[in-house]
Amino acid sequence: LFAGPVDFVKGVVAMSGLPPADRVEVCFAGRSNVGKSSLINALTGRKTLARASNTPGRTQEINYFALGEQRYMVDLPGYGYAEAPLAVVEKWQALLRSYLQGRQTLRRAFVLVDMRHGVKAVDQEILSLLDKSAVTFQVVLTKADKVNAATREETIAQVQASLTKHPAAYPEIVVTSSEKGEGVETLRAIIATLV
Numbered sequence: 772l773f774a775g776p777v778d779f780v781k782g783v784v785a786m787s788g789l790p791p792a793d794r795v796e797v798c799f800a801g802r803s804n805v806g807k808s809s810l811i812n813a814l815t816g817r818k819t820l821a822r823a824s825n826t827p828g829r830t831q832e833i834n835y836f837a838l839g840e841q842r843y844m845v846d847l848p849g850y851g852y853a854e855a856p857l858a859v860v861e862k863w864q865a866l867l868r869s870y871l872q873g874r875q876t877l878r879r880a881f882v883l884v885d886m887r888h889g890v891k892a893v894d895q896e897i898l899s900l901l902d903k904s905a906v907t908f909q910v911v912l913t914k915a916d917k918v919n920a921a922t923r924e925e926t927i928a929q930v931q932a933s934l935t936k937h938p939a940a941y942p943e944i945v946v947t948s949s950e951k952g953e954g955v956e957t958l959r960a961i962i963a964t965l966v
């Protein structure tokens with residue numbers, strides 16, 4: 772689906788470190804522990820590409836991966852980690868704001884939300900930032916294997932309701948489980964359509 776290899780390119784800590792904007796890119800955002808590393812690994816078929824870290828919020832870099840030769844996949848640091856020092860949070864927020872507002876080649880942000888929790892206040896913050904930045908975002912529910920059918924429907928309804936407040940929201944939600952592989956192919960196909 773993505774012609775060419777999938778590889779780590781670089782970790783970026785400042786706008787000046789961004790690779791040249793010569794390919795389209797998609798980014799992944801979500802609370803720490805939402806399952807972002809697991810999903811990126813499942814998407815790329817590489818078990819340890821994104822570090823599935825057990826120390827949430829440790830990595831404060833924007834990590835660039837090449838998805839074949841025509842796309843970048845961008846892993847944004849997990850947010851909402853209560854123990855991160857304020858200075859670190861503020862520096863990260865400034866970088867995130869600059870990145871979202873200034874990256875011409877960014878085609879879509881995938882915002883990961885844990886199927887068990889739904890959209891929380893901390894998620895709303897990033898959704899509002901995406902609205903302000905006019906970056907189309909799509910919610911990806913994670914860990915679908917952890918909930919029963921009733922919770923699944925409830926969370927989908929809650930997320931759909933919360934999306935109506937967000938002008939930058941792409942209406943279709945993607946349900947995934949990295950554990951079971953659910954939704955992974957769908958997400959890959961969505962990324963492949965973005966040019």
Ligand code: GDP
Pocket residue numbers: 801802803804805806807808809810822823824825827849913914915916917947948949950951
């Ligand atoms: P990150 O902090 O967002 O990168 O989250 P990780 O990918 O490191 O995942 C956090 C925890 O959730 C780990 O213990 C994973 O094994 C677990 N996890 C991630 N995705 C899934 C999933 O689809 N199903 C289940 N059952 N567990 C998952």
